[in-house]
Amino acid sequence: MGTKTVKTIEDIAKLANVSKSTVSRALNDSSLINPETRDRIKAIAEEHNFCMNLPARNLSRRQSCTVGFVTHSHQCGFTVEDMFGLEIMSAIGSGLDELGYDLLVIHMKPRDTSWAHQYFDSGRVDGFIMMKTGRGHAYSKLLSDMNAPFIIWGVSEPEINGCTVTGDNLSGGILATEHLIRIGRKKIAFLGGPEYDLEAQLRQKGYETAMKNAGRSIDPKLMVNGDYLLDSGIAGMKHLLEKDPDLDAVFVCGDVMAIGAIEVIQKSGRRVPEDVAVVGYDDLAIATFNNLPLTTVRQNIQMSGKLLAQNLVQSIKTGVVTHVTVPVELVVRKSA
Amino acid sequence: MGTKTVKTIEDIAKLANVSKSTVSRALNDSSLINPETRDRIKAIAEEHNFCMNLPARNLSRRQSCTVGFVTHSHQCGFTVEDMFGLEIMSAIGSGLDELGYDLLVIHMKPRDTSWAHQYFDSGRVDGFIMMKTGRGHAYSKLLSDMNAPFIIWGVSEPEINGCTVTGDNLSGGILATEHLIRIGRKKIAFLGGPEYDLEAQLRQKGYETAMKNAGRSIDPKLMVNGDYLLDSGIAGMKHLLEKDPDLDAVFVCGDVMAIGAIEVIQKSGRRVPEDVAVVGYDDLAIATFNNLPLTTVRQNIQMSGKLLAQNLVQSIKTGVVTHVTVPVELVVRKSA
C-alpha cells in the first residue's frame, strides 16, 4: 500500500462534505448525481491523485474484471506453439486493457484440472482464454460444466461450446499455393500438419483448391504430414525429395517446419528459392530473423488478440457465444 | 460465477454447525482451532468442492497476492528484447505460482506513467516486475517514491532502489571468449552492445579478461559497438571485416546481432565456423531454430524467473532489498 493520505472514497467524502455514496456515484459517472457536485468531487479526487480500491469495488459488484490466460508450465524450454501463444497473449493484453479488464496468467500443471475451479469459483477471474491444445475438448467441457465463459484460439467445433477465434486457414492455404503457382512453379509439394488437426486440414484444402483452380492435378506423392516441430519438417522434406526429386516448390504448414525443410533442401545441394521455393505459415518472429527470411502466411496476431479479448468480454457480459475467422495475408520475403 | 450451491464460508458453517469464524480458521490452518473440528470442516469443504472467495480474503487482509509484470504495448510487432521478456515472464509465472501469488500483465503506453498508481494505489497488485529498459531509472524512482516493492531484471545500480536479478555477464563474456581461444582462434573480434549499457560493459570486460589471461593483446580495431538489433549486427560485422579481413572469430553480445553477423560473414565468401567462428549471447529460441544453430551463452531463464518471483515476494513481505546474479553457461552448437 502506498503512503498517500487520501486513500478511500470516505476520505474524499470528508473533503467534499458529502456522503461516500455520492462520491461513489460521482466517480462512476452515475446518472443519479448533480453534474456540478460530480465535477467538484472529481476535481478533488484528481487533485489528490485518488485511485479507488478496485478489489473492493469488484467484491461489491461480484465480478473481477479479470480474465485468465491459460498456459502450461514451460519447464522444458520453449516450443514454437509457445512462441505463438506468447505473441498472441501480448495482443490479448492490449485488447483487454482497452475494455478495462486485466490479464492474469494461469499456469496449469500437466494433468491437473483444478485450475478451473481454483480461479473461477474463487472469483479471481470472470472467464478464460485458451490456446487450442490436444486437450481442448476436455477443458472445454470442464469450463462449460461450471458455466464459465471462455474463448479458444482455434477452429470452432460442435464439441466446443465456447467462443472461438481462428485464422482463415483455407484462404491461407490458397494464398500460399497461388503464390507458388504465380512464380511459375510446376511441381508444388505440400508439407502439412497432423491429420486430425482441423487447421491443417483447412490449409490442405486451400492447397488443393488453388491447385484445382489453376488446372493442376493433385498428386498424393507430393503430400506428407508433419507435427509442426522442427524434426518433422526435416523428416517430411526428406521424404518428399525421395518420392519426387524434381519438385520445385513446397508449401509448409508452419514456419518452424519450413526452417527444417529449407535446411534439408540446401543440404541436398538445391538452392532456395531458385531450385525449390518454400512458403511457410504463421509468420513467427523467427521467420524474419532466420538468415533466409521466410515467405510465409501471416496470421494477424494483433487483430486476433483484440478479437479474443473483445468477444470473451462480450460473452462474460451477455452470454453471447461467437465464432470469428480472422483474415490472413501473404508476406513475400526471400524463400519463395 | 459458477452454479454451485455451496459458495461461501457461511454455507460451510451451516453445514458444519459452527460459526464462519471457525470455518475461516479451519481453512486457514489457524492454530486457534481444535484439530478435529478443523478436519471435519475441511472434509465438508472438500466434499462440496469449496473454493473460497480470494478477492474477499485479500480485501480483508489488505493485500492482493498479485504481482504486476510491466510490459509495453507491442503494436508494431515484436523485437528481440520482447522475446526474451516473454520467455522470462513465463518462468516468473511458475515461480509466483509456487508462492501463491498471481501474475498480472500490465501494458503501459509509451509516455504514460499512470500505470504505477493505477495498479498499486488501487490495490490490484502488491509489487512489480520490470525488464530493464532505457527508462529504468525513471520508473525506479516512480515506484520507490510511492513505496511500491519492485524488482528489475538488470545489473544493479546505485540509482535503482529496488531488487535486481541479472545474469553473470562477466562470466558470460569470459566463457564465450575462452571457447574461441580453446578452439584455436587467433584473431578474436568483439561485437558489443551500446556503450552505456552495463550488461554490455561487463560482457566486454569478460572478453578482455579472457584475452589477457591467455596472454593475448587487446586490439581496439577488433572491437565495435552495436545495439542488439539485427541491423547493427550486420553493420558491425561489415565494419569489423573491413578493419581486419583476417579475423577468424567474433564474440557477438546478442543472438540476433549474431545472426546478422553470420549473414555478413557468409556473404563475404567466408564459411562459419571454418573461416570465422561466431559465439552469440542469450540463447533465445531463435538460436536453435536458426539454420546454422548458434553457439551461445545461455542465460538461465528458468532460474532467473524463479528468483525474480521469490525475491520480489520476499521484498513485499519483509521489505528486504536483494541483488542476485544468476550463473550462465556456454552452449556449443554449430557456429563455433
Add this chain to the structure above:
DNA sequence: CTGAAAGCGCTTACAG
C-alpha cells in the same frame, strides 16, 4: 478452542 461483532473499501436498493 469458539462465537459475535467490527472491519476491509466499495456499491446500490431504499427512503427522502
Add this chain to the structure above:
DNA sequence: CTGAAAGCGCTTACAG
C-alpha cells in the same frame, strides 16, 4: 439529487 444502511465474502481482535 442525496444520505443512511445493508451487503459483497472474508479476517481477526475481543470476550468468553
